[in-house]
Structures are given as structure tokens and as C-alpha cells.
Amino acid sequence: MPTALISHPDFLLHDTGPFHPERPDRMTSVLTHLGVSGDVPDGAQQAGLLCLSPAPADEARIKAVHDGAYVDAVADWCGMGYRNLPTGDTTVSSSSETVARLAAGAAMRAVDAVLTGEADRVFCVARPPGHHAESDRGMGFCIYNNAAVAARYARSRFGLERVAVLDWDVHHGNGTQEIFEEDPSVYYFSVHQSPLYPFTGSESEKGTGEGAGYTMNVPVSAGSGDEVFVDVLRGKILPAMKAYRPDLLILSAGFDAHMDDPLSGTLVTDAGFQAMTGLVLDFAEDTCGGRLVSVLEGGYDLEALGRCVADHVSMMNA
Ligand SMILES: [Zn+2]
Numbered sequence: 639m640p641t642a643l644i645s646h647p648d649f650l651l652h653d654t655g656p657f658h659p660e661r662p663d664r665m666t667s668v669l670t671h672l673g674v675s676g677d678v679p680d681g682a683q684q685a686g687l688l689c690l691s692p693a694p695a696d697e698a699r700i701k702a703v704h705d706g707a708y709v710d711a712v713a714d715w716c717g718m719g720y721r722n723l724p725t726g727d728t729t730v731s732s733s734s735e736t737v738a739r740l741a742a743g744a745a746m747r748a749v750d751a752v753l754t755g756e757a758d759r760v761f762c763v764a765r766p767p768g769h770h771a772e773s774d775r776g777m778g779f780c781i782y783n784n785a786a787v788a789a790r791y792a793r794s795r796f797g798l799e800r801v802a803v804l805d806w807d808v809h810h811g812n813g814t815q816e817i818f819e820e821d822p823s824v825y826y827f828s829v830h831q832s833p834l835y836p837f838t839g840s841e842s843e844k845g846t847g848e849g850a851g852y853t854m855n856v857p858v859s860a861g862s863g864d865e866v867f868v869d870v871l872r873g874k875i876l877p878a879m880k881a882y883r884p885d886l887l888i889l890s891a892g893f894d895a896h897m898d899d900p901l902s903g904t905l906v907t908d909a910g911f912q913a914m915t916g917l918v919l920d921f922a923e924d925t926c927g928g929r930l931v932s933v934l935e936g937g938y939d940l941e942a943l944g945r946c947v948a949d950h951v952s953m954m955n956a
Pocket of ligand 1: 807808809892894935936937
């Protein structure tokens, strides 16, 4: 089955200004390195990939993970010309709520594709990213939590029993953790630099209530490189994930642990991300029928981001 790519030109409309780390140029760099245009009809083939076009997530799907009052407020703030979400450090423009809804819709479209057999593996080139967005607040450049919307959608629409979310963005995905903290049907795994924004994700945070034991955090120190990240995946995260037997793996794929990234102190190389991708692909193949939805999160050195995404997608498509 083919590997699919999901993108849309409207992701460029979330205007954070030319100097913000999470700016539209990120997406342009990714698409250029992939050798594709973000503006193609649904089902077109480009660079050996099946290109799919997303629709905005319905309000009900967003509200399945976010508080209704927060979702309504985001639309109001963007409509009123706010430049930042009052809930946290996320720059917005007038189109941002609509674009954020489309980013969540892209992750849902990816779930549809892998669960209806259109594709085995899907990569979403979408922005804004999502993993810092908690149920009632956007922060950390995120508005809605795309991976979380996709995980809950996979559960409710397709009846999956267990979904794993693996987050290798260099920052802890406090939002995804918070949304599923009490939910054993979505197991959240994170490897991230500590201390670093948002200063959550200690090893002792393991979920609460019925979700106790279904959150795994592995903080690593600044200076950690390929060997540390690969060892964490191979030695800690993947064995626990294997025991969980997920029906679907959603990867919160940030590439900001890269040595060239301006927002982190870790030293992962292009080869490190290739090795991590290989481990995840083997895992998906062995454990969840190859079903992998990979969603772009961070990554702020334009060249490193473009190269690493291109490698990641080409390995998915091999
Ligand atoms: Zn990040």
C-alpha cells in the first residue's frame, strides 16, 4: 500500500510573522525538500506519494478533546485581531482558528486513510503544531492538539481499543499528556530534553486514576545525541509500547532535537532521526499492522527540518 502525505496551502495562512520560529517558511522548506507542492487535488500522486487533502475538523471533534469554552474563545480572539492567545505563548492571526481546525482535520484524515486501507502510513505536513495544547489552553505555538484529536477520533469513529502516541519532539508534550492523563485507552510516551520548556514531563508523571501507568516520560539532558535517543526508544519506550499492543501508532514527529535546532540543546543528527524512524517503522510493522500516522510538531532550523522530514517520509515510503 502507498504512503500518503497530507498538506494544504492554507497552512501558510497562520501568520506568525517573519521572525517567529514557528513560521510559514517551515512548511515551505519541508515541501521543497519532499519535492511536492502543497496544493494538489485529493488523490494525486507526487514524488511517489499519495497526496491527500484535509477538511477542517468538525467542532464536535475538536471539542472531544478541548473545552467548549476554550474553542469558542479561540475563534473570538482570532476574530477580534488578537496577536497572541491569552492562554499561553502562541502567536495568532485572523485565520489561525480556521487553520488550526484544518491541522486537526489533517490528522483525522490520516487516521481515515490508514484505517480504511487507503494507505499504511501517513505523514501530515500541517501547522500550527499541537502537542503543547491542553484541554483548555493553547500554548507553545500550539492551538488545538492535532495528535490528540486524531487519537480520540480513531477510538470513537473506528472503535480502536488502544492507541499509542509517541512524542519525540524535544519538548515535552504537556498537552497530549494532560488530555489523556486519566485515559488508559491512549498511552502517551515522550522522550524530551529536561530541563526545557514547558518544564513538565518528569519520570514520576505516569498518569492518574484509571490512566495510571499509561503515561511514560523519559527526560534526557542537554547534550544528548543519537545514541541516547535511540537507546531510550529501543530500551525503554518501545518495549512498553509493545506490551501495550496498540491498534494504531500516532507519532508526534518534532525534529527540534536536531543539533542545528535553535530551540534545544540536544545533538541528534540526520542519521539519528533515520535510526529512530527505522525503529518506529519496525515497531508499527510488527505490532500494529503497519498502521502509522506521523504528524509534524516542532523543528525550527529550516534546512535540518526539511532534510530530516524528507528522510523520514522516504523511509516510510520504502
Ligand atoms: Zn518542540
